[in-house]
Amino acid sequence: MKRSATFLGLAIVAAVVRSHLKIRDAVAAVAPELRSPVLPLIAQSLTAGKLPAFRAIFKVRTKPGPGVTVTHRFAGEPPVRVMVFTPEHRAQSCPAVLWIHGGGYVVGNPEFEAAGTGRLVSDLGVVAVSPDYRLAPEHPFPAGFDDCMAALRWMLSNADELGIDPSRVAVMGASAGGGLAAAVAQRCHDEGIGLRAQVLVYPMLDDRCTLRSDHNGQGRFAWTPDSNLFGWSAYLGRVPRTSDAPEYASPARRVDVSGLAPAWVGVGTLDVFHDEDVDYAKRLKASGVPCELVTVDGMYHGADGIKPGAPSMRAFRNSMLDHLRKYLEV
Secondary structure, rough: OOOHHHHHHHHHHHHHHHHHHHHHHHHHHHOHHOOOHHHHHHOOOOOOHHHHHHHHOOOOOOOOOOOOOEEEEOOOOOOOEEEEEEEOOOOOOEEEEEEHHHHHOOOOHHHHHHHHHHHHHHHOEEEEEEEEEOOOOOOOOHHHHHHHHHHHHHHHHHOOOOOOHEEEEEEEEEHHHHHHHHHHHHHHHHHHHOOOEEEEOOOOOOHHHOOOOOOOOOOOOOOOOHHHHHHHHHHHHOOOOOOOOOOOOOOOOOOOOOOOOOOOEEEEEEOOOOOHHHHHHHHHHHOOOEEEOOOOEOOOHHHHHOOOOOOHHHHHHHHHHHHHHHHHHO
16 A cells, blocks of 8 residues: 555656646747746646636736726627727727637637727727627637627727728737637628728637647647647537538638738747648738738747737737738828
8 A cells, every 4th residue: 555655656746747847848948038937827728627717717807098988888689798999089080990809719808808908099099899709618600700790890880989980990809819800801801891901919710720739849838739629629519620610710721811901910939829820821921912920939829918028029019000000090
């Protein structure tokens, strides 16, 4: 009995040591200015069992900051709640942005990202509409996507009331929100809805990424390959497969990407989405779509939120803002 307990103890210690060494090696690959004490804490994968705990974290409400007014409205049928962010100082008919929050299609809400949305509104002098879209696995595709389209249509049909110029509208989002933004941009093109720009911040674009066995060290923090498999499986209502996915569910599967709105795509080299994002940006460029691709060495998923003051993250954000200023004419 004592010998068995000893072996068990040694096995546990060995597992802890291996885990520590893996985290240490992963942190060593991160750009020095992007390293943080929280990195070991965000190296966990999201699973069905952990979903309630992750959702509890995302219940944190942030504030948009001074100079921004927030109202809550409802759009579409079934009604989706939207947060409308309006800057105090703006033009009478200003541009607008549909901002779609991230969270792997399974967590998140507009309030969690209200501080960042408010800062965007203040910096650009635009109105932002952020939908509280339905989440998987309770509501698989196309529920969340339909909610985002409903929010966009509501924004355009209520342009006068919102004080926005419907001819100067962009769609943007980060992570799963970036994937939804890309899908919305595709649907808008197909329906003849004009968009000035699409901004895709480390977007979740391709369910086939989950089928890879080797991720070359990418996806060690914030959103891991295992998290990605769970997120895509929940969103699709089944495990991803090579053969197919519903139209607009996995934007990178679209064959013809010509004619889409001018794009900005930003991603880090350590992000699990790096390869699919770079590939999508290159395809956009090859198809004649104006597209700026920004990659940051040693950047992991969501690093701009963890180390926003790092020079590379300031440059990352400024590049994104410049894209919006150019195409929204602000």
